[in-house]
Amino acid sequence: MIRDTQAQDTVIASPKKRVKKWIVAVTALVAIGFAANAMLSAPSADISIDRVSVQIGTLERGELVRDIVSNGRIVAANAPQLYSPEEGFVDLKVKAGDQVEQGQVVAIVDSPELNNTLKQARSELARLEGEMARQELDARRQTLLLNKQVDLAGVDLEAAERENRRAQASIKDHLISQIDFEKAVDDLARAQLTHKHAFEEVALAKDTLAFELQSAKETVEQQRLTVEELQRQVKNLHILASVSGVVGSLNVQPRARVAKNDTLMTLVDLTAYEAELNVAESYANDIGIGMQVEITMGATTRRGTVSAISPEVINREVITRVRFDDNNISGLRQNQQLSARILLENKANVLKVRRGSFLQAGGHVAYKLNGDVAERVNIQLGATSMREVEVLSGLEAGDQIVISSYEEFNQAPSLLLR
Template sequence: MIKDTSAQDVAVDTKTNSKKMVVIAVVGILFIALAANAFFGQSSASRSFDRSSVQIARVEVGDLVRDIVANGRIVAANAPQVYSPEQGFVNLNVKAGDEVFVDQVVAIVDSPELANQLKQQVSEMDRLKGELARQKLDARSQTLQLTKLLDIAQVDLEAAQRENRRANASMKNNLISQIDFEKAVDDLARATLTQKHAEEEVAIAKDRLAFELESAKSTVLRQTLVVEELERKISELNILATVNGVVGNLLVQPRALVNKNDALMTLVDLSAYEVELNVAESYANDLAIGMQAEITIAGEKLMGKLSSISPEVKERQVTTRVRFDQRQLSGIRQNQQVSARVLLENKSQVVKVRRGSFMQAGGFFAYKLDGNIAKKIDIQLGATSMREVEVLAGLSPNDQIIISNYDEFIGTETFLLN
């Protein structure tokens, strides 16, 4: 028979029991705090993403070089085309890739029409020269006749003067009648007038003959110029190289019929190269002749300057030329592909961040990191370069932002990075 439970009772230390209660209370408080933190954290970051799936960059202060990245190719600074001076059949003396020298005959145009014109004009010039010689003979003959008439008039005048002197002497001695005396006076007057008119006619005739001879000479000279021009055109049918270099492209086939000013071939001057760059038209207003450009050719970087800018836009691009010192390189080739940076502006001590895909969202906002929490904030960007972008507002130095693509964050104000 069990009387009571006294045999099962154990005495408890009140001090030990109080310590256990304190520990339990502390653990409960910590649990409540963690639960609250998890609750509020979950309420502020409703989504989470893997940190390794995003790119993070730190905002810095430093120099920013505003530039344009463009691709291009090596082109000859001097690559003239050869044109046909006249219509005819072309004979090519070179092939593509052949080396040529200045004044070397690279092609000959056979123009039967031009050759026939030259023969006709030479014949016409010979005829005019013969006509000029005939006119010279006629002029000499007419001059002789006029001189003869003048001499006869002079002789008649002298005879009339002698007869007049005899008449005067005879009249004094009453040897002749008054009628004979007056006749002698009239003969002298007539002879004097005839001699005077003969002199004037000879002078006028000589001037007329000289004018006709000069006109004939001018006609011959004009025809000579026509013949010389045709000879010049025929001489230019032998087309000469204008540079020392190589033949680039043949633009016609041998013995092809070409028209005047048709392109025949391209010559390439290998002594000077330039870089031809295609720049997006959005940067057209920023370009200026003389700007520095960094060119990368076969892994080597060279500095050059913009030498020309096309005034027109083709396929939404502007073509520019960059001159550089090619003595630092060897083995460069025509049409070799290169890349370049056109340096537009150098800004010192600006707030900047590494350029990334986040700019595709417009560049008006970014996700700033605060520990593991990314929060969307408004920002304002300025000048951009190939690697960096200027920050005008919204961020401070040492801030960290996500610079990768924001497509998966659309509609999210904050999120957690695991």
């Protein structure tokens, strides 16, 4: 029996399978080589950051507008409060929200004490006027008596002069004695003195009467002024609206007892509005009267001027009033919400960059981009606005820096943005 050659056969691997393995090995070696070369040729950096996780700003030259952004509301430019002029019971003639016209009676205060004081003052005025009339009659009577004394003194003087002339003639003819002649001379001198004093007494008495009468008139006039003042106070018990508008709020209830100078109500003038802004305390020293303001209400932007700044800080904010540059009140409503930009300063041809969280690092350093690597450089910043910040040194126009927060960089000298 002839045996086959099966025992002499040897299984040989296919050449194709051997080539495939060789190609895979070579490919792996090439890939490893390329990776190592890439790692060796890549820029060196301390830490690696994902590029999409940071914000990048480009420096440019232009105009920088320093501004302050704040929120606020529309308020009435004129919202006077009405006060009780006296103590009493108030009778309200309007309700909150009612329309009122200037000069309209909105409340009446019933003050029994004031009314009684007015009646007493009027009675005192009538008494003083009667007393003055009596003094005028007395003055006329006394003047008449004084004039009578002057006239009698004049008659006595004429009689004495006549007797003196007779005595002068008689003494020449020795018809009377020397004693009788001297008596006639003395009587004339006495009559002349009496007449002279009568005139002086009359003049003095008339001055005295005139003074007393003038004093009485002044007393009456003073009392008349007192009555007029009380009448004015009683008239003011009818409280009138000082502006045309609406009743904003009532501070008392009808027929309530109020004290003098108690607030009764607030009126709102709907013909003039202002913007009331709440500015952060940190910007209080930067704002000033007369600064321009851009006010945004929805899709509408209007301009205004800072007209008043509160001297006190409330809840770490300063209340600022802004007056609109135009008198158009269309579209404005009381307590309407708004946002505003207070324009502090305009600086031309400055190197600036978009504002970002990198300012929290102190504004002394920045990460400047050079390809995929951001290097830490020292900078100096200047004026800041709500949108941009001025760069004084350390960077140039066209440079790019990281403007997002630097907290996660741990003050690394360089970053790789992958």
